[in-house]
Amino acid sequence: MGNKFICMSKKDMKNGGIGSKSKRGGSISKRRSSMEEELLHRQALAMAIQQHQLSQRFDSNNNGSMSRRIGSTSSRRRGAAAATSSDPFSPSTNAKQLPEFLENIKTKKFVLVHGEGFGAWCWYKSIALLEESGLLPIALDLSGSGIDLTDIKDVNTLADYSKPLVDFLQKLPEDDKVILVGHSSGGACVSYALEHFPEKISKAVYLCATMVSDGQKPFDVFAEELGSAELFSPESKSLIYGNGKDNPPTGFMFEKQHMHGLYFNQSPSKDVALAMVSMRPIPLGPMMEKLSLSSEKYGTGRRFYIQSLDDHALSPDVQEKLVRENPPEGVFKIKGSDHCPFFSKPQSLHKILLDIAQIA
DSSP states (O other): OHHHHHHSOHHHHHHHTHHHHHHHHHHHHHHHHHHHHHHHHHHHHHHHHHHHHHHHHOOTTOHHHHHHHHHHHHHHHHHHHGGGTTOTTSHHHHTTTHHHHHHTOSOOEEEEEOOTTOOGGGGHHHHHHHHHTTOEEEEEOOTTSTTOOOOGGGOOSHHHHTHHHHHHHHTSOTTOOEEEEEETTHHHHHHHHHHHOGGGEEEEEEESOOOOOTTOOHHHHHIIIIITSGGGSTTOTTEEOTTOTTSOOOEEOOOHHHHHHHHOSSSOHHHHHHHHHHOOOEESTGGGOOOOOOTTTGGGSOEEEEEETTOSSSOHHHHHHHHHHSOOSEEEEETTOOSOHHHHSHHHHHHHHHHHHHOO
């Protein structure tokens, strides 16, 4: 019926009095759309709260409690996965292969570091997949991100921003190592950690991330695509002046329409809704700080890069340039992924992370 109305001429609508019905239908449709959007946001908010609660259950000082949590969640998921055996990463399809598979992985602990504006919550799909594979993932909130209450005007340096990651690595047992995964600007925190704790990091994975060279700023990576735009002009609504308008900006927050185009052009609508209610302003200081990286520390780290080929925030050309100028040990590519592969292509990302973990 709706299609008939659209195809009718204005004359037919006037003569038949259908216009009023169409308006009523349009208003009903708008109300329904509004209700669906509100429901979607409520579901996303509930999901965000749940992920925040889960992240608090990770105990960086107690690996035993982490293992218990993984055991309990894995057993629950095994029961639920029986009906979805088409999932190549479901425990039901991989149960027989799991012991042999784990024997090939020396480092089983993954530390997931989010990018600008995100938080530990954004890794919820990756956490589930890694746990189901028998691995030990933990996602951290950087300073001023996720549920970390630090005011971003007090996050002025990369050391400030990376403090939760630094604290975690400092508390690791002496002979313990992790696989560090950094997304977007979180790549700068990964590089910072490689420089200061090379002995704690088995492998560093840059996920469409700011894998800058010595003396570069994280913002340099985005400058070609965003620097000339109005997003960072003095009149921009994206800039935040935490110390007053008379002082330099302390942070920025993309408007929703910009976020959709830059980050989520391939992501599922529910994940986009989750991001819209969970993302926080980004501290500007760490983005503008030049990294100091040495060949003796950072240079000895094993680095891998994962490119997302439909990325609008960090184009494939820019990612290729990063890889060319600062060559890692291996490069992987995800087709059909936007800037957030953990949303748009979680299983492809998971497979690559498993492949990297198995590299001797």
